Structure formats: structure tokens, C-alpha cells
Amino acid sequence: MKNKKKINNKSFFLLILFLFSTSLISLKTLKKVNIQDIKIAGSELFSQNDVVKNSSLKFPIRLILINSHFLEKELKQNLSLKNVSVSRQLFPFGLKVYVETRTPIAYGERILDDQKISGFIDKDGIFINKQNAAEIDLKSLKIQVFGWKEKFKKLLSQIFIAQENYEFEIVKITFSPNGFLTLEEKNLKTIFLGFNPNLINYQLRIINNLKNELKKNNFSKKIDNIDLTDPNKPKIKVFKP
Secondary structure, three states: OHHHHHHHHHHHHHHHHHHHHHHHHHHHHHOEEOHHHEEEEOOOOOOHHHHHHOOOOOOOEEHHHOOHHHHHHHHHHHOOOOEEEEEEEEOOEEEEEEEEOOOEEEEEEEEEOOEEEEEEEEOOOOEEEHHHOOOOOHHHOOEEEEEEOHHHHHHHHHHHHHHHHOOOOEEEEEEOOOOOEEEEEOOOEEEEEEOOHHHHHHHHHHHHHHHHHHHHOOOOOOEEEEEOOOOOOOEEEEOOO
């Protein structure tokens, strides 16, 4: 009888503890997250204010109302991040934001609302605003990209991948306002590629083949430009001595 009473007391105590913990957790989720409750990890480049400014959330906001998945998408896009992970925490209370930054491989310029914006481009063709990148020595970037637009991301990525696998050395990539693509290679000079992005891999193979052939044959004439808008009929223009 005595043991049974002890078991009942223990069960009652555990029930009270469970109810207390549940109530505490519920109260915590209803507590509002302030700016100082945001903890950022992964990079010292971004502050709590950056999270607030680049989110549609209005702080302070109750923890339970924060859609972490939606906030991740917003921050990833607005801050040009490679990856973002947002977790709501009760102990310690707050919002933990882990950010993974992108690595610039090229200088970039884009036009937005008739204003020129300077920044950088990563290997995926993503534009990174200057304020969202660590301080970079521009001399270390071998490629310049002008006329960047969202729709050119995949095309740029294909060019960067080809440069890693082939022998040529692209130093400038230019998109005209109407989308005409021009490359500048270190030795082959200006290369016109045109409007059709579906031809890019074929055109890049031709550029590589031309570079190799010119090296083999010690081509001495100075090239002015190469027209690959029709890759089946390449045209090479040279300066006459």
C-alpha cells in the first residue's frame, strides 16, 4: 500500500512537471523576438539589422509566427547568399540564422532602374551586391561581366565551367541591352556569340579548338575579332600588316 502511494505521488509529480514544461514552452513560443534576439552564424559580414531590413517580417514578432522556410528564401535572395538556415530556439530564446556566403570569381555590373550597380559574380552566375561580399582585391578577379541580368545566370555558369575545363582565358563578358553576347579572350580578342544561348556549349568548344590550333601553328597575324554567331560558319577577321 505504501509503495503504491509512492508510485502515485511520483506519477503526480511527473504530470505536474510535464504540464509546467508544456506551459513554459507555450509561453516561450508566444514571446516576441526582438532584434537583439537574432543570432547570426557562419559569417561576420552580416548584422542583425541586415536580417531585419531584408525580410518582410516586422520585428518584434512572436516566435510562433515566424515562418523559417519563407525567411530563408527571402534572405537567400535579397542578400545573394549561397545558403541560409533559420531555426527558432526556445533555450536560449531567439532566432538563429546560419548564412553561407558566395565566393566571387568575377567583377560584375548590372543596370537597375536606369542606374549602374557594381558588384561581383560567383561561379553559378549569381550577382552579388558589393555590400554583401567581403572586401575583395579587384586585381585578383580575372573576369569582368557587363550587362548582367537574372536570365543570364545559367549562361554565365556554363562559360565559367568551360573555362575551367578548356584552354582559353576569358577576360570580359558583355551582354548588350538587347541580349547580344560578346566575349573577350586573352589572345583571341573579341568573339561575337550573338543571341542564342542554346549554342553556347558548341561555341565554347569551337573557341577552345581555335585557341589550340592557333597555338600549334604559331599564328602570327593579329586577330581583330571572331564571329561565331553562326558556329558552323566561323569568321576570323585579322589586322592586315
